[in-house]
Amino acid sequence: MTIFDDRERSEEARFRHDQEIYFRIRNRRNKLLGLKIANDYLGLRGDEAMAYAKDVVMVDFERPGDEDVAAKIRADVSAAGKSISDHLIEKFTQQCEAEARTSVQSE
Template identity: 60%
Template sequence: MTTFDDRQRSEEAKFSHDREVEFKVRNRRNKLFGLWVAETHLGLSGDAATAYAKDVVMADFELPGDEDLFTKVNADLEKAGKNVSRHLLEKHLKECEGSARDQVMGE
């Protein structure tokens, strides 16, 4: 085995690890965001909030990006008669991402 082969394997392993970490961070972010929406705006708690957060995580698998996530949350908020600005949702999603990254990296 050559040094080049070793370096290539190392880079492939790093790439794979980085992708796995990003996947975990994104899912944790979505869960934290779903919990926040459930508890703060929908009046859910306990198992109901957890179930809602799982639904938010699953919604993000529909399309690339965050639009599917916002579509689901906005529809649920509208159904509950709540008016929450897109700006506030985006701001909190970004905060959840920082928390999620800290949590995943601390594991």
């Protein structure tokens, strides 16, 4: 085994760890975002709000990027007879990501 092999394994392990952390942060962010939208825009509480948050987490697996989550939020808020701007969705997403990052990193 060479130093190069050791370094390669170390880099691969670090990459896997970073990807796992990113995945956890992203899922937690989407859950927090779903709870915020459920409470503030859809009037959902308790188990209904949690179920909606889980739906937001799951919709993120449909396509790469955040557009699938934003589209779900826009459609659900619109169906509830309210409106929300793309700017506000992005702002809430950023706030929830900061909170999720802090939470995951403190674990």
